Amino acid sequence: MTDIRIEAIFNEVLTGDILKNALNFAEFLCVNDIIQSGQHEWYYKGKCACYIDTRKESRSWIVWTEGDYHSEHEGFPIDERTKEIAWSNVMKCGNCKDTNCSGKAKIILGKEFANVCNADNVSMTFMFTNPEAETLECVKKLVLMRKHIINNQT
Numbered sequence: 066m067t068d069i070r071i072e073a074i075f076n077e078v079l080t081g082d083i084l085k086n087a088l089n090f091a092e093f094l095c096v097n098d099i100i101q102s103g104q105h106e107w108y109y110k111g112k113c114a115c116y117i118d119t120r121k122e123s124r125s126w127i128v129w130t131e132g133d134y135h136s137e138h139e140g141f142p143i144d145e146r147t148k149e150i151a152w153s154n155v156m157k158c159g160n161c162k163d164t165n166c167s168g169k170a171k172i173i174l175g176k177e178f179a180n181v182c183n184a185d186n187v188s189m190t191f192m193f194t195n196p197e198a199e200t201l202e203c204v205k206k207l208v209l210m211r212k213h214i215i216n217n218q219t
Contacts, residue, residue, distance in 0.1 A: 071091050071101060071117060072088060072091050074119055075087040075088055075091065075119065075126065076088075077121075078119045078120075078121050078124060078125075078126070079119070079124060079125075079126060080124065082197070083124070083125070083126070083195050086195075086196060086197065086198060086201050087126045089201065090117075090128065090196075090201060090204065090205070093205055093208075094107055094114075094115075094208075097109070097208070097209070097212060099114050099115075099208065099212070105117055105118050109211070109212050109215055110215050110216075112215050113131040114130075114131055114132075114208050114211045114212060114215075115128055115129060115130050115131055115204075115208055115211070116128070116129040116131065116189065117129075125194055125195050126194075126195060127192060127193065127194045127195075128192075128193050128196065128204055129156065129189040129191065129192050129193075130189065130190060130191045130193075130204065130207045130208060130211065131189055131211060132190070132210070132211040132214060133214065134151070134173050134174055134190045134191070134207065134210070135171075135172050135173070135174075136172070136174065136175050137174065137175070138210060138213060138214055138217075140213065140217070141209075141210050141213045141214075143174060143206065143210065147202075147203045147206050147207075148174045148175075148176075150199065150200055150203040151173070151174060151191055151203055151207060152173065152174065152176060152178075154191045154192060154193050154200070154203075155173055155178050155181060155190065155191060155192075156181065156182040156189055156190060156191060156192040157180055157181065157182060158180045158181065158182045168180030168181060168182065169181055171190070173190055191204075191207060
């Protein structure tokens, strides 16, 4: 893997508000000590916090959050608007090629969903494509929730 900063990739692939939001998110990750490790993975204290990818052909970027979002966690409340945005970005099963994947029922932030992606070796619950400003705040909150969980694991 070549060591290319995500900002350089964003600047090559994205434009306008989409670029502005992606760069804002990259800065957020840096400020919160979440570092890139691998091509798409972003880690905090050795545990994956999220994944980021870009799609040059569609001039887009995607962020997937990693972790357990079954419910709110003690000491880290999630407001209703954030939940609504998160719920509208639940990663539904797309019957992935070349992987053992079948959708499953899953409780997410206290609400049950059917047909949630269950691909091998991932615990990604949400998928955000070109998140606009309000949605990006939701993504940040979910990543901070993951960071909170990591900090409070025993």
